[in-house]
Amino acid sequence: MQAHQSTVDPSEIAKFEAMAAEWWDPNGKFKPLHMLNPCRLDYITGQIAGEFDRDLTQERPFAGLRVLDIGCGGGLLSEPMARLGAEIVGVDAAERNIPVAQAHAAQSGLDIDYRFTTAEDMAAAGEQFDVVMNMEVVEHVADPLAYLTACQQLLKPGGLQICSTLNRNPKSYVFAIIGAEHVMRWLPKGTHEWNKFITPDELFDLLSQSGMEPVDRQGFVFNPLTWGWRLSDRDLSVNYVTASVKSKAA
Template identity: 40%
Template structure:
């Protein structure tokens, strides 16, 4: 895989840095160290460029490109990755420690934006009366906190073992019973089930959701067009879509894959594929063309030393996005919009 090849190159560069530290301890001059650093980095970039050129034209990476459609959101390889981690979701020091810490940012981000639209609910339960869909919920790391804020939350994930882990963990909290539900399915399967009574699954999709959350999910999906169309279908008019994901930059490759996966081991090696990262510009363009209005985008940064996340003024690494479903798409009536959504979903179901 391309990302793994580049990973080895960057790893070699990082190894070179360790060597330079040893050289510096022996009294090397600053110009000598600078020349060696520049030489190593230049070689690394040249080799990365050569790898790009070896890719077939249709598979080469372009910073502004969006991955090609595959008519389903499910990537079997991604599902296998998370299948092997299904019993580790609630290990606070394990593979998903950074996601636990991310709740300090993403939960208030979702809560505050929903309150600005719907106002405050019951004291102590500000999201009471709202229905939220958590796409790619995993073990329920975000589903549960949203339920504790009073919302009725349905978490979905294609990995059944992750859903079982989520159900088991939620069952230990009486406050969440009847408020948090889970279903082992893909987003398109849920959208196709519109009209079902939803027994044991958190209610009928026909009612529509007030919000859809996809946190650290889109970088693992096979088809973002299907994802956007399904989100649009299951949301109520004016409903909110919340996404957190990773920008597609050189920095996100160096820190998100090389450093986080290969050097610091913050997340398991192979968790991310840089080819699937998407920039805020491309994601906004995709959502706008799918009937959404992007309301805000905020940069996020993880500190591996402290283990905490913080908001940033720019988006070179992670970012959070809030969009709302437009009541009517420009130049398209409701019937035409529904027809296009159904056509997209039919293609997904046919695969």
């Protein structure tokens, strides 16, 4: 039997392996994600509620939904989604992230299925989900289209994918590379490669080629005065997020 090809980039995985133990330190190397997380969750929960007609005022509004968190890291998104009632599977290609996520979920009293695997292997195994969360991963893979195609295969007909990444332009180089890695030192130097960043139009095209229908995109905008993030319909110049759906006839 032919081995299943992976889009995992070993050099990218090594970067995150080295930082695994710091996932839950809000002032550590993942400080930017801790700061961004409330904004990410606002978008994700709003899109899921709209697509599946769920009431976010209920205690466990996502009960009955199976959700995949690709590139789950230490579980910063998996845990709040589990608290909202979703059945969560968190996967990561960086093996050292998984025991960190498992230990924190156990401490938090949460039942989350964490696995050391890839989107491609899960798709080959026939796994299916209502929602795929694909956050800040696509800029780290070797073949974005092959990766997004695997994500599409992981969705049930009518399923929803949330995919965020970084725009590629001079501003994103200044903010995401020079600012975040060299000036603020929020991330280790070399965490991101600017030439792997993807413009919103390119991502919409890739999502369409993978078999998805893009339906929304918004920017994550950092305000240095309030030291916080907000969603923007207009400013997608650095960080941004998209929503796409899989045809119910698929």
